[in-house]
């Protein structure tokens with residue numbers, strides 16, 4: 672396990688911390704591969720029922736390490752494409768895994784760090800967070816699925832504006848655009864993000880996974896295919912312990928306890 676990505680599992684919640692605070696968690700190659708390993712393992716581990724993704728030292732992630740970009744060894748176009756595409760699996764795993772992923776966006780989310788936050792299901796932002804696509808300012812068009820996620824989230828017109836003009840948004844501005852879920856005072860960000868993620872980790876895991884799948888389906892599939900998916904997923908949940916417990920708890924007028932199966 673790499674020190675660049677810390678992992679802590681508590682009652683179904685896996686906290687994954689990008690840990691390069693001295694560089695505001697700018698993504699080094701080693702860090703990206705460690706994240707890929709962590710996310711692959713989390714996808715397969717039934718004990719992980721939700722993930723909280725955060726950065727160490729009060730910053731989420733400022734994206735690719737610009738300092739490292741100035742000394743990068745030359746490679747062919749094909750090598751660069753293969754390399755970047757393989758690292759971008761981080762965003763695909765986050766977006767598609769059938770477990771909720773919450774981003775704790777404090778300090779800044781920029782470039783690939785912004786893309787990564789967008790790949791998550793919910794974003795809890797601190798009041799002073801700076802949020803920006805950043806790419807155009809250093810002569811890049813975008814990566815880690817950011818253009819896909821942002822366009823789906825806020826529409827093509829606004830996504831173009833944020834990528835072409837690259838403004839640095841405040842958390843409140845990002846909230847107004849629907850980019851972040853909630854803005855909280857800086858001192859409360861860690862607690863609120865943790866509480867939100869923990870409540871998902873204690874939820875009906877199978878149903879939450881299918882909610883994600885249904886909504887991901889809606890991003891790309893036809894109405895007919897989405898209906899087929901909803902019918903299949905709800906029918907599968909009928910047999911789940913959590914659905915039976917939730918129905919029983921409702922009738923008995925008590926809070927359900929979900930086991931995640």
Ligand SMILES: CC(C)(COP(=O)(O)OP(=O)(O)OC[C@H]1O[C@@H](n2cnc3c(N)ncnc32)[C@H](O)[C@@H]1OP(=O)(O)O)[C@@H](O)C(=O)NCCC(=O)NCCSC(=O)/C=C1/CC=CC=CO1
Pocket residue numbers: 694695697698733734735736737738755779780781782783784801803804805806808809811814839
């Ligand atoms: C808007 C900012 C994110 C935050 O602004 P602010 O809070 O005012 O902080 P600064 O004073 O600008 O920065 C503080 C220190 O952090 C250093 N820093 C910031 N970003 C990076 C970075 N990306 N890489 C390296 N270092 C960074 C900054 O130099 C300061 O250091 P010193 O205190 O020593 O001076 C603002 O910081 C900002 O706009 N940052 C740039 C964001 C950016 O352009 N990111 C890269 C986008 S491209 C990308 O992500 C591409 C890839 C490609 C390949 C592989 C993987 C990933 O992504």
